[in-house]
Amino acid sequence: MARITYPPSLGQSLKGRVVVITGGAQGIGASIVEHLHSLGAHVIFGDIADVPGTELASSLSTAHFVHTDVTSYADQLALFESAFTHHGSIDAAVQPSTTPPGSPVLPLTRSPVSRWHLSRPPPPFPESSTEEKFVPSVTFTSVYSTTKHGLVGLMRSLPHTKGLARFNVVCPSATDTGMLPDFVKAAWTGAGFRMQSPEAVAESVVHCISDAGLDRRALVVAGGKAWESEGELEKLSGAWLGEENGKEVDGSAAFYFASVSD
Ligand SMILES: NC(=O)c1ccc[n+]([C@@H]2O[C@H](COP(=O)([O-])OP(=O)(O)OC[C@H]3O[C@@H](n4cnc5c(N)ncnc54)[C@H](O)[C@@H]3O)[C@@H](O)[C@H]2O)c1
Numbered sequence: 001m002a003r004i005t006y007p008p009s010l011g012q013s014l015k016g017r018v019v020v021i022t023g024g025a026q027g028i029g030a031s032i033v034e035h036l037h038s039l040g041a042h043v044i045f046g047d048i049a050d051v052p053g054t055e056l057a058s059s060l061s062t063a064h065f066v067h068t069d070v071t072s073y074a075d076q077l078a079l080f081e082s083a084f085t086h087h088g089s090i091d092a093a094v095q096p097s098t099t100p101p102g103s104p105v106l107p108l109t110r111s112p113v114s115r116w117h118l119s120r121p122p123p124p125f126p127e128s129s130t131e132e133k134f135v136p137s138v139t140f141t142s143v144y145s146t147t148k149h150g151l152v153g154l155m156r157s158l159p160h161t162k163g164l165a166r167f168n169v170v171c172p173s174a175t176d177t178g179m180l181p182d183f184v185k186a187a188w189t190g191a192g193f194r195m196q197s198p199e200a201v202a203e204s205v206v207h208c209i210s211d212a213g214l215d216r217r218a219l220v221v222a223g224g225k226a227w228e229s230e231g232e233l234e235k236l237s238g239a240w241l242g243e244e245n246g247k248e249v250d251g252s253a254a255f256y257f258a259s260v261s262d
Helices: 008-014 027-038 050-059 073-087 138-156 182-190 198-210 230-235 237-241 243-260
Strands: 002-004 018-022 042-047 063-067 092-094 168-172 217-222 225-228
Touching: 008 198, 018 027, 018 073, 027 042, 027 050, 027 198, 042 050, 042 073, 050 063, 063 073, 092 198, 138 168, 168 198, 198 217, 198 225, 217 230, 225 230, 230 237, 237 243
Parallel strands: 018 042, 018 092, 042 063, 168 217
Antiparallel strands: 002 225, 217 225
């Protein structure tokens, strides 16, 4: 993968821009809200956590909080309409959540406790055992990973929107937020892996918003550093799919998307 660094001067372009964020009350989303606010952007963010959301908004002069459950289409629409009504345009949207409207499964993946309830039968809950261990259930990790693959797949499936809107995904490694229980963080760092700050992830999100050259890219953020993986993967198409097959697959996909773009 290619190391990618964020030139802070790019952030200047976000002054006065309007950005909508879901899941912005805490964790990575809150860091994105704060980072964008520090650059002078107008931030309209939603979350189901009303208390931290309201507190965060009241501490920032140009941020506005709207109660939003991302599993509700009506809530999401109201959030975006609020931004549009107040500012007349929306320049960027950041969705730390991968939950599509109406899905009963994906909101569960956002809860650190839910992993245990998604398995039937659930594995022993670690906090009740004498020795706490990081034992992710296969069901949880499968569902969780599928939601993340879904976002990358969505980004790759939007070539017909090129020139109209940019789409990028940010893929963080372990990040120090409330999503990870303390015993997981301890196990992670104990095994020698790095735990990064939510600010490091927020920086990559801001990079994606402010860099017009970043489109259909995936930024993998690990240990506080960002790496671009999508462009490197495209270069390997021949080795990955086979030269002849790769041309067939890429060519037919381009033909298909061009055909359906109208
Ligand atoms: N923390 C990590 O190590 C890590 C690693 C990789 C990816 N991620 C992803 O990053 C994203 C943000 O994670 P985080 O670590 O900041 O988590 P977090 O738990 O700290 O924050 C998530 C926020 O989303 C809100 N939320 C939950 N359900 C919601 C709903 N239905 N509608 C609206 N808001 C809702 C929560 O109230 C909270 O404010 C998630 O998609 C997570 O899967 C996190």
